[in-house]
Amino acid sequence: MMTPPTTNASADIAIPEAHPNYRHTKIIATIGPATDSEEMLGRLIQSGVDVMRLNMAHGTGQWVQEIVARVRRVSKQVGRDVAMMIDVKGPExxxxxxxxxxxxxxxxxxxxxxxxxxxxxxxxxxxxxxxxxxxxxxxxxxxxxxxxxxxxxxxxxxxxxxxxxxxxxxxxxxxxxxxxLPGVEVKLPSLTEKDKDDLRAGVEAGIDFVALSFVRRAADVDALRDFLRELGSPARIIAKIEEQAGVRNMKNIIRCSDAIMVARGDLGIEIDFHRLPLVQTELVQACQAEGKPVIIATHLLESMISSPIPTRAEISDVCNAVREQADAVMLSGETTTGSYPVESVEVLKHILRSTEPSVSSQLNDRIKLIEPKDKMLRSSAILAQDLGQSGILVFTRSGFLAYTLGALRPRGVPIFAFTDIEPIYRQMLLPWGVEPFLMEFSDDPEVTIRNALERLRNNKWCPSGAWLGVITNALAHEKIIDTLQLRRVP
CATH class of the missing domain: 2.40.33.10 (PK beta-barrel domain-like)
Structure with missing residues (x-):
């Protein structure tokens, strides 16, 4: 199974036919003065960045609209899409x-x-x-x-x-x-007026994710969701855990969020710094139990703001995030004001490629699978791993199947997720191991499956003859049933 030269989340990673080495961990890069030109955006996209972050602590609504439009334009030019995240400043x-x-x-x-x-x-x-x-x-x-x-x-x-x-x-x-104020639960609103103005601009521009700063309780996330609903936005919410109240309430926050960011900058100030790695592990495992994506952020390659190579400790830090099986790792200053933004992405890729094959292929056993369809997804992951040189093909209009499969963590198994809804397509760029595709669906499920298989073959994602587990609906005696099929790439 070979990765094509230009497509989505792992477009840069080849999958050798004998030893699959598929990049599961996603890369998020923050746009700033060092990277906001069309040339630099194109280089970042081609280097393998999956999600672009806009830090609104240093941005305006007009800037958001300009940058989102620029990124979309560059994506079309280079033939590879990325998702857009707006990180609101929050109460400070x-x-x-x-x-x-x-x-x-x-x-x-x-x-x-x-x-x-x-x-x-x-x-x-x-x-x-x-x-x-x-x-x-x-x-x-x-x-x-x-x-x-x-x-x-x-x-x-x-x-x-x-x-x-x-x-x-x-x-x-x-x-x-x-x-x-360590340990103090401050009485500030979760969304400031600036946040609301920035969100209005972001929604108009078509953002895919909103990162909410200083989340203290589940109600903070609910307030943002209500505001996005009023704006008619389908954007998913990433709750940033960066103070003690957020750590205390992590389970409720995780349940009502779409993803979590371990924001280690302020979090490392709010708690005893020597406990930070332990809290990070606790947050990652709590997210895995709920089947929610988790992002590790801040200081991953901080020295590369001014140095062309990282420190050994930074390499180990990123390696640890991969071994914990975080969904994504994020660059901040490295790509906003740093002297080596593209090199930082390349370093991340090398660490991910080296580390991921060493991670256990055991599926995530923390996640609670209650519905029969969830258990069918687990069966598809086991099947694909047993087959070897295989993958899982799903069709979704909500992203649920892709997010759940990513949460199961089937190492070495690409999750090919097809949708005909553009926002869902970009939102599937975040979860672990998911490779999304935008394609029109036919009224005939068989035609849709065949078109997807041909696209995977033609784009060199899968060679002819490869076996894939296919999750789809089928019509049987006028009833729609969920199916797990074993299909061969034509």
Whole structure:
């Protein structure tokens, strides 16, 4: 079975006839100044990126529409499609602007003021904070982390509008620095007005996924889903787990989301950093139990922002994500402002290709399969693995079959998913091992199957004579039944 030179998610990976080595793990790349030109987008798409991410912490609605249109245009030019993800900024607590950077030494006092008038009311240094409930949400002795955790403060005293802190870690405080409150469940809305404006623009542009930042509870996801429904958007929701409340409520969040992102940047600040790998594993396994895709994000190849090669530790980190069988790995700074964006994707591909064959071919035994059709999908995975040099062919208008098969993790078995609905086609670029195709369906199921088999053969996905397990509906005595067929590529 050979992979064609240009198609969808794993277009770059050849599958040797004797030893299948099919890329199951998907690659997500974030678009930024280093990659937003048509030339660079084309190189990223051709290099094997499956999903393009737009970070709205640094973007506008107009930018979203321009970039999505540009990506779609370039995709047509190079003959390979990618999905588009918009990552909304979400609720953030930040310090206000300062006239000049403030140098703070250990033992200094820093006042965090929710009213600007209080900043100069005391001889000690003060800055504004954009969270009015800060004095009510933190207690004396609590830890406050500033500037992505680089500066550590301890709360000494609280009054109605000001939190007085002792500096525990020296540093320089600039304008609008991010604040983390470990263990505090802040009373901020899950969607800000900026998020809603960005989403309106994204929906109009035709985004496929929405990543929701700082998800604390299932209700946050429900609120976003209601908003997308009002906009008439079919986009799927990726809940970002990046604070303690999200970790505590992970099971409920996973159940109501379409996918999960392990956002290790803020998460590594919110929890004890030495527990981060353990929490990552827990999140991956919880997603596998619910049959939901999971993305590992942040700092995968951070050194490649300025270096043409990764560190050995970064290689091991990506390898670990593959062995845990995450659905996707994501690049951020590496492809937004880095000097080696395409090289970063190439490095990821090499690690994936080297690591995946070493992963156990045992199916995911954490997932709970209740419906008979789910169990039929598991049977198709077992059959394809036993056949060797095989694959699974499914036809879907919801993506359910493809997502479930991906969740089963049949290593070495391509999942060829055909649909006639364009948004579903692109959304199937995310789950593990799924290779989606957009094709019109015939009223005659047999014609649809034959057309799919011929397309796989003609595009060199499968050689003539290869056996595939085919999941489809069949008409028997005027009743539609689910079937698992064994078909040979003509």
């Amino acid at each position: 607590i930040r310090t206000g602007p300062v006239d000049a950077p403030i140098t703070l030494a250990v033992g200094d006092t820093l006042r965090l003021c929710v009213r600007e008038a209080d900043v100069s009311a005391d001889a000690s240094v003060g800055v504004t904070v954009n969270y009015p409930d800060l004095p009510r949400d933190v207690g004396v002795g609590a830890t406050v982390l500033v500037d992505s955790g680089l500066m550590r403060l301890r709360v000494l005293e609280i009054d109605e509008f000001t939190v007085h802190c002792e500096v525990l870690t020296a540093g320089t405080l600039g304008s609008r620095r991010h604040i983390n």
